[in-house]
């Protein structure tokens with residue numbers, strides 16, 4: 001019996017597997033595809049995800065494989081010009097990195113940390129009782145775990161089997177995404193695309209490196225069976241329908257479909273089973289949020305589930321996964337819906353776009369939008385308190401180094417500017433380090449393993465109460 005089975009080995013599942021392995025939780029990842037998905041869906045990572053990779057000592061691998069694009073802001077919805085904005089983050093840039101590379105690095109990391117990963121493992125049924133979860137696979141094999149997390153994407157079988165509601169908007173438009181070669185000279189292709197985009201902003205095709213072109217074109221209809229991949233002929237037909245030419249596309253590396261369906265699970269947990277990533281929320285890819293959101297879900301859930309397995313999770317800790325992450329996803333859905341509207345060439349959205357273009361000039365508006373996309377402005381509702389309470393702590397200098405280097409093992413951390421506070425009773429779960437209180441806005445701060453501030457103050461008795469709230473009873 002495993003501690004945790006993760007159904008789905010995409011970025012969310014692999015991030016979660018690594019987070020659990022930091023705490024010695026036994027993990028089995030079941031991934032349906034026998035080979036990694038070659039489709040380049042996500043093109044990059046936003047500042048909060050980059051911070052997370054830094055907090056786990058993973059960032060160097062990503063930086064070596066990606067390209068930094070400095071500064072947040074620039075454009076909203078790819079169309080409303082905004083001022084460049086400086087975010088309060090040591091990682092104030094977007095990291096351009098194709099999803100297959102992100103997926104590969106996260107998979108390698110999960111395997112290095114000891115997660116068992118089975119490919120070609122199609123989960124067909126789950127059944128739970130008070131003690132655990134039983135999983136059946138398409139090949140007739142079975143597996144058991146104390147907990148299961150469905151990281152199995154937008155069409156999640158786990159979500160459907162749990163009977164979790166997935167309210168929202170059904171797909172109205174479907175797009176075909178293709179990575180192909182093209183015979184038309186790039187200059188000619190670029191000129192035609194610019195012309196088409198005057199009236200169809202969701203159309204595009206352009207060079208994507210390695211001699212390939214990445215193209216996105218609306219499909220003729222929303223496919224009934226979205227598991228059937230589009231054909232090259234279908235892609236060519238749609239290119240011709242919008243641009244009058246198919247640009248001579250041939251030799252696809254990948255062809256996939258995606259839609260503008262926007263839905264959010266109304267629960268993230270039933271008994272011993274959780275949902276994370278696209279299994280819990282889907283939305284159009286505008287703003288490049290989905291993978292980032294999934295990684296951050298995993299980062300929130302991992303330490304909490306590990307705490308339950310180790311036996312020290314305080315009451316309500318597991319349920320805080322839903323109360324913290326559901327509003328964040330709701331916010332992202334609102335943001336992507338708004339961006340989708342702004343792309344329309346209809347008079348109403350055009351007027352809103354003009355108005356927004358003026359609004360972003362006002363103090364704080366461009367910062368507000370940039371923080372939303374970067375996810376650095378998230379504040380979990382941990383009650384009233386100083387500005388940093390419930391927010392992620394930015395990186396800062398601490399005794400002998402910098403904060404994010406001290407978070408690699410996924411433990412709690414007391415940043416003590418008083419020199420007099422103690423974590424005695426919790427030292428198996430929480431470390432203590434001296435820090436300058438000027439950086440903290442308080443004499444001392446207690447960080448959860450995901451780097452969010454759980455307490456600020458200077459009083460040992462008050463600290464002990466909050467230790468117990470987040471890290472369970474003392475030894």
Ligand SMILES: Cc1cc2nc3c(=O)[nH]c(=O)nc-3n(C[C@H](O)[C@H](O)[C@H](O)COP(=O)(O)OP(=O)(O)OC[C@H]3O[C@@H](n4cnc5c(N)ncnc54)[C@H](O)[C@@H]3O)c2cc1C
Pocket residue numbers: 007008009010011012013030031032033037040041042043044045099121122123124151152153154156157177257258276277278279285287288289290291292293294
């Ligand atoms: C065109 C496009 C562009 C995008 N651009 C961005 C971007 O720039 N930035 C961004 O953050 N996001 C972007 N996204 C979204 C991003 O790709 C997804 O949000 C992300 O892949 C979600 O990760 P996940 O691990 O939750 O789900 P998935 O990546 O869908 O992984 C789920 C995994 O579960 C497996 N699985 C499914 N069912 C089963 C089963 N029954 N048994 C076992 N395994 C199963 C699947 O094979 C898959 O590997 C984009 C998406 C699209 C379509």
